[in-house]
Amino acid sequence: MSHGFGAALKVDDGKPRLPGNLHTNRRLSQWLAIHPDGRVTITPGKVELGQGILTTLSQIAADELDVVFARVTAQPASTPDSPDEAVTSGSLSTQDSGSALRHVCAAARMIFLGVVAQRVGVPLEAIRIEDGRFFGPAGEIGSYWALADQALLDCEAPVEVTAKAPGARRIAGTSVPRIDLPDKVFGAARYxxxxxxxxxxxxxxxxxxxxxxxxxxxxxxxxxxxxxxxxxxxxxxxxxxxxxxxxxxxxxxxxxxxxxxxDTLPEQALLADWLREAATRGERSAVASRADPAPAVARTLRRSFTRPYLAHxxxxxxxxxxxxxxxxxxxxxxxxxxxxxxxxxxxxxxxxxxxxxxxxxxxxxxxxxxxxxxxxxxxxxxxxxxx
Structure with missing residues (x-):
C-alpha cells in the first residue's frame, strides 16, 4: 500500500504537534471505537449543521481503516463521549477534525496490524486489509472485529503515523450518499x-x-x-x-x-435617520484618511444609500x-x-x-x-x- 508521512513539530505546550484538533484531544479512544459485530463508530466533536460533515468524516475513517463506508457510524457530538473541538464554524471541520480523524484511524490500523502480525508471525508488509479482514500470504489471518478491544485504543496517539497518500484513497474525495439526508427527505424524526x-x-x-x-x-x-x-x-x-x-x-x-x-431601535422606515443622528451623538472615528485631491481635479459627490435590515x-x-x-x-x-x-x-x-x-x-x-x-x-x- 502507498502511504504518506507528516513530520511532528513542537508547539508552545511542549508536546509534539499532532494534526488538527487531535493535538488537544490526544487519546485514540476519544475519536474511535471498533466493535465485535463489525461496526466502526467515530465520535468527532464537530456537529452536523446541514453541511454534510459527518458524511465527510465517515469517508475519511473508512478509507484509513480499509473498511466499506457502510460500516462507519458517526455519533452526534456530546460532552461525555466526544473530544472538545470547540465550535463548528469557519469551514474548518475537514481541516481540523478530518486531519485528526485520519491520523487516529491510521494509528488504529497500525496498532491492529501489529497485533495480528505478532500473533501469526507474518511481517507487517505482507498483510493486506479488505473490509476490515486481514490477509497474509496463506489467506485470512484475522480481522478488526475478532480483535475488537477498546483497550487497544485507550492510548495517546503516536506522533509518527503512516497515513495513506492521496492517490491511495478510494472513498474520501468521492461522491457518496449523505448519511443525514434520507431522514430529512422522508420526514423521519431527526431534528x-x-x-x-x-x-x-x-x-x-x-x-x-x-x-x-x-x-x-x-x-x-x-x-x-x-x-x-x-x-x-x-x-x-x-x-x-x-x-x-x-x-x-x-x-x-x-x-x-x-x-x-x-431605548430600542426605531421602526424600519425611520432607521436610516436614526443611524444618521446617532453618528452625531457619539464619538466618530475615521475609517480611512487620504490626502486632499489636487484642486484641478477635486469634485465632491454626495449620495445617501439605505437598504432594509436583512436577517441571516x-x-x-x-x-x-x-x-x-x-x-x-x-x-x-x-x-x-x-x-x-x-x-x-x-x-x-x-x-x-x-x-x-x-x-x-x-x-x-x-x-x-x-x-x-x-x-x-x-x-x-x-x-x-x-x-
Missing part, C-alpha cells in the same frame, strides 16, 4: 424539534419588548389547560402538557406583563430539550459548540461543568448564527422548575 422524552412538557418563554427591560408587574389570571407559570426574576415562561396550550398560555401571559420602557436567520425556530436529575442536567441542543455551551451554562447556573451533559441534535442551519445556545439556557431554567 431536536422531533425529540420526545417520557413525560416531556412543552415550554414557551415570554420575552421582554427590548433588551434590558425589567418585569415591573404581572397581573394574575387563569391559563389554558394545565399550563403553569415559571418566573425567575425577569425570566418569564410557561409549561404545559401540549405545545398548543403552551403557545396559548404564553400569548395570554404576555398581555398581562408590564415591562419597564427602555434559520428557517426553523431554535429549540432545546432539558431534563434534570438531582443536581445534574442533560441538554439536547443544536448548538455549534457543545463544550462551549456547557461552560456557559455552568457559569449561568453557578455549578461545576461536570454536572452538565450537552448532546447535539440537528436543527435548522445556522450559517451566521441562531438562538440555539440561548434557548438551551431557557430549557434548563424551565426544566429546573419541574419537580
Amino acid at each position: 431536536v424539534h422531533d425529540l420526545r422524552l417520557p413525560g416531556m412538557l412543552h415550554a414557551r418563554v415570554v420575552r421582554p419588548p427590548a433588551r434590558g427591560a425589567t418585569l415591573a408587574a404581572l397581573r394574575e389570571g387563569p391559563l389554558p389547560g394545565d399550563a403553569r407559570l415559571v418566573r425567575d426574576g425577569n425570566f418569564l415562561a410557561v409549561l404545559a402538557s401540549t405545545e398548543w396550550d403552551a403557545e396559548a398560555a404564553a400569548t395570554r401571559l404576555a398581555a398581562r406583563a408590564d415591562w419597564t420602557a427602555v 436567520a434559520s428557517i426553523a425556530p431554535s429549540c432545546a430539550v432539558a431534563r434534570w436529575e438531582g443536581d445534574a442536567v442533560e441538554v439536547f441542543t443544536h448548538s455549534q459548540g457543545p463544550y462551549n455551551l456547557r461552560a456557559d451554562l455552568a457559569k449561568a447556573l453557578r455549578c461545576p461543568p461536570e454536572q452538565i451533559v450537552v448532546r447535539h441534535r440537528e436543527g435548522a442551519g445556522c450559517y451566521g448564527h441562531n438562538g440555539a445556545d440561548d434557548v438551551a439556557l431557557d430549557a434548563v431554567l424551565v426544566a429546573r422548575a419541574v419537580p
